[in-house]
Amino acid sequence: MRLLITGGGGFVGARLARTLLARGTLAGQPIDHIALADQAAPPADLLADGRVSARVGPLLDQCAALADEAFDGIFHLASAVSGECETDFDLGMRSNLDSTRALLEALRARQQRHGALTRLVFSSSVAVFGPDASVPMPPVVADDTLPAPQTSYGMQKLVCEHLLADYTRKGFVDGHAARLMTVTVRPGRPNGAASSFFSGIIREPLAGVESLCPVSADVRHPVSSPSSAVAGLIAVYEASRAQLGGRLALNLPALNVSVGEMLDALEQVAGPEVRARVRFERDERIAGIVANWPTGATAARAAALGLKPDQRFTDIIRQYIDDCRQRPDAATTLKGLN
């Protein structure tokens, strides 16, 4: 089978590609080829695999051609992140909404020209949830909580969920939508996401660098490890419509954890000197965005697919440390760890 991963050069996309290549199969079919579409070239280890090709450039420019290409399945992860969508509204509308619609239109054209229904996993986000004056958000959001996005990023993800559901209902694509929790610990540099600090307060101290935490220690948030997020995307791809339990997006499993608990876990894994590298310095812009996010999430439909949340934040930190050790070419280093 031939697969396409949009955002395939990114952190989650590249990890998904590595996991799929290591498995060798998806939904019982051997994986012959994975194309990675992204603004930048994918990591060298992926390009070195004979089954991988790269498509570098804006997704919006790549979509039309997909109408005549034979991809059996697509993981659509490409997205501008929340912080940059707040700063640059047009960028978010183009990258998140227009690109997704162009992708859906290309797959609809493929279905109509060639009779081929493409399975499309869309990575939505817990950012679809928020409070509106008209409807208080429950502290812990469920699959069927009413979404009320408080960021343009969240709005764009929610709109794409509903576009996908209707293109699926019409038989244009076979859409499966999953809401990712905040994936942590991300390697590399801080990015424009308002949630970036959820990785920064672990990654930077482990690299011997001071990190600023822009919110208070009692802020709670639903997170998942990179491997859990990837496992969720694969399970959602492989699930039948009946197993998914509907066309609407489902929540992926979350570990609901406070910033203070994350730092306790950091101390437990790496010691008090490492934890001491985190300094609290409130950033009103970030804190304001985060205050409108849910403090936790449940994932009943994902649980029915056999997906489980990460059990302990210490495990998530150890996964990150293992990743750094296995891939010493990564930008992020570890300092002062035994």
Add this chain to the structure above:
Amino acid sequence: MRLLITGGGGFVGARLARTLLARGTLAGQPIDHIALADQAAPPADLLADGRVSARVGPLLDQCAALADEAFDGIFHLASAVSGECETDFDLGMRSNLDSTRALLEALRARQQRHGALTRLVFSSSVAVFGPDASVPMPPVVADDTLPAPQTSYGMQKLVCEHLLADYTRKGFVDGHAARLMTVTVRPGRPNGAASSFFSGIIREPLAGVESLCPVSADVRHPVSSPSSAVAGLIAVYEASRAQLGGRLALNLPALNVSVGEMLDALEQVAGPEVRARVRFERDERIAGIVANWPTGATAARAAALGLKPDQRFTDIIRQYIDDCRQRPDAATTLKGLN
């Protein structure tokens, strides 16, 4: 003040225009001008009013120019109807989604160029609600019921609700969104709406014509009279953000009534011979769409604005008969009524 009504040549739009012209004010301001934008020219009585102008043509072509026009408020009613959106997917996406986005972009450009925030009332629809396998729809939907559209029309309305909410949050427009219930009794010919029969089973018998009812008599549905719908749109325009109670769309008041109760009311108003002109002939396509609609709606936020549902379906029928008598140029006639 200067107002624009998109869909201003249509049934609800023209009635809204007449009501506003008769009031002479909106939100305490004298109404100097109302522009009516529609595919077809508005009714002659409106064009005869010196305060009215017409803009005939596709809304999508008219939007860009709005960036440099000084409209204080806009009622955005223009829409392709549910039946035609199911038949012609592209038409619905263009008429309902692309046109609304182009309107929002024009008003955003106006705000950025001229510093003027335009109040925009968006007419959404009870069609945003539906059942998904993942979440059973309550029989009676409330303001905060999770929407799960089962038609492309409903999806497009829901997507526009969320676009409007985010453009409002960003300060690009002052968006107020209200979900219209099924407006009945509509004059004229049956249209492409799947809900068209909710008017047809009253209008046709009153005109001496046989009418086919495509669903069974026990089908229940939330409806409103034309005057209630117009009163709702005006109240939602005039409400402050605090009075609206949030950025998300609110339900307008509904009379929750069964087809059988509608026909009982018809008999009460017009006699058994008129009722006998309705014949039940099931249409699986229509019945399938209607089966996915709510059987009733509540409207707590609209009630807080002082809006009340129609109390009796007989009143709604009498409103229609009065309209026909007051406007004998209407296409629809009355036959055999005393």
